Amino acid sequence: MDRTVLLESALDALPDGIALFGAEGEVVFWNHAAEAITGYAGTEIVGQTIAEELELQGPEKLLGDLQAGSSEHASRGALVKTRHKLGHEMRAITRVVVLRNGVGEQIGTAAVFHPAESLDALPHGLAGEYRNVEASQAELEERLQIEFEDFVRSAVPFGVLWVSVDQAHELRKTHGQGACEAMLEKVQHALAHGLRPAEEMGRWGEDEFLIISHERTPEMLAAHAQALAGLARTADFRWWGDRVSLTVSIGAAQAGQSEDEELPQLLERAQKAMENSMRAGGNRITAAPRGQECSPS
Numbered sequence: 001m002d003r004t005v006l007l008e009s010a011l012d013a014l015p016d017g018i019a020l021f022g023a024e025g026e027v028v029f030w031n032h033a034a035e036a037i038t039g040y041a042g043t044e045i046v047g048q049t050i051a052e053e054l055e056l057q058g059p060e061k062l063l064g065d066l067q068a069g070s071s072e073h074a075s076r077g078a079l080v081k082t083r084h085k086l087g088h089e090m091r092a093i094t095r096v097v098v099l100r101n102g103v104g105e106q107i108g109t110a111a112v113f114h115p116a117e118s119l120d121a122l123p124h125g126l127a128g129e130y131r132n133v134e135a136s137q138a139e140l141e142e143r144l145q146i147e148f149e150d151f152v153r154s155a156v157p158f159g160v161l162w163v164s165v166d167q168a169h170e171l172r173k174t175h176g177q178g179a180c181e182a183m184l185e186k187v188q189h190a191l192a193h194g195l196r197p198a199e200e201m202g203r204w205g206e207d208e209f210l211i212i213s214h215e216r217t218p219e220m221l222a223a224h225a226q227a228l229a230g231l232a233r234t235a236d237f238r239w240w241g242d243r244v245s246l247t248v249s250i251g252a253a254q255a256g257q258s259e260d261e262e263l264p265q266l267l268e269r270a271q272k273a274m275e276n277s278m279r280a281g282g283n284r285i286t287a288a289p290r291g292q293e294c295s296p297s
Helices: 003-012 032-038 059-068 131-154 168-175 177-192 218-233 263-279
Strands: 017-021 027-030 078-083 089-100 106-115 159-165 200-205 208-213 237-239 242-244 248-254 285-287
Touching: 017 032, 017 059, 032 089, 032 106, 059 078, 059 089, 059 106, 089 131, 131 200, 131 208, 131 263, 159 177, 159 218, 159 263, 168 177, 177 200, 177 208, 177 218, 177 237, 208 218, 218 248, 218 285, 248 263, 263 285
Parallel strands: 248 285
Antiparallel strands: 017 027, 017 106, 078 089, 089 106, 159 208, 159 248, 200 208, 237 242
16 A cells, blocks of 8 residues: 555544645645544645735635644644634644654644643633633643553653642732732742753643642652742742732642543542642642542641
C-alpha cells in the first residue's frame, strides 16, 4: 500500500481534527474528524490558502483561526473561538505543530483540534467574564489529559494542587477587579519561583490556580504544597500604599489512590480538599487521600 494512503488512513482514524498546511498556508489534508467538528467537508477546505489578514466568515476564516489561534503556545493547547459551517459559535482546543524535513527546513504546519466541551466535564473554578482565565483553563485541560494518560499507561507520578487566594474576594469587593488581578499576578509570580522544572501552573478559576505536579507520594505532594504556601506569604503586595498580607488555601490530590479513579474524580478530591482548607480559616494545606477525611494542616 502507498505510504501516503496509509498515513491518510491513519489520520482519518483519529478522534481529533487534523489540518495539514503546506509551506504557503494552503490546506493539503483535512481528516474525517475535522469534517465532523466544523461541518466543512474536505472538498470545501483542501486547496484553501490562509492569510492572517483574511476576514471572511467562510472556511477561510475558520481555518485562519485554527492555524493562528495557538501560535503563542505551539506545543500546548489554546482555546479558539470561531464559527461552525451552520453559523453557531464553536470552541476548540487547538495546537499548532511546525512540520520540518530531514534537514530542519519548515515545510508546513499541522493544526490538531478537538471540541472544548471537555472543559465543562472537569471541575474547575468559575472563569467569570475573563477570557484569560478561560484560555488558561483550556491549556491546562489538555495538559491534564496528557499527564493523566501517561500516569495510566506508565505509572508516571502525577498529582494536582488546587490553590485559592484567601484575600481575593474581599479585595475585589473593596478595591475592584484591577486590584484583585494585580494581587493574583503577584501570587502567581511568587508560586512560580517554587515550581519544579516539569510542573505547570495556570489560572483555574477567577481566584484560583491549578498546579500539575510529579511528586512521587501524597506526603511529598503535601510538603511541596506547604513550601509553595510559604512563598505566597512572602509576596509583597501593596495597593495605594497599603500592604496586603497574602495567604493561600491549597488542596493536594495524588493520582493512584484508587484503581478506577478518572481525572474528574481526581480534580474533585483536590477541589474538596481546597474547600476544606478555606473552611478551616484559610492559610492551610489539605491533603486528600482516597477514602479518608481531608485533614487541614
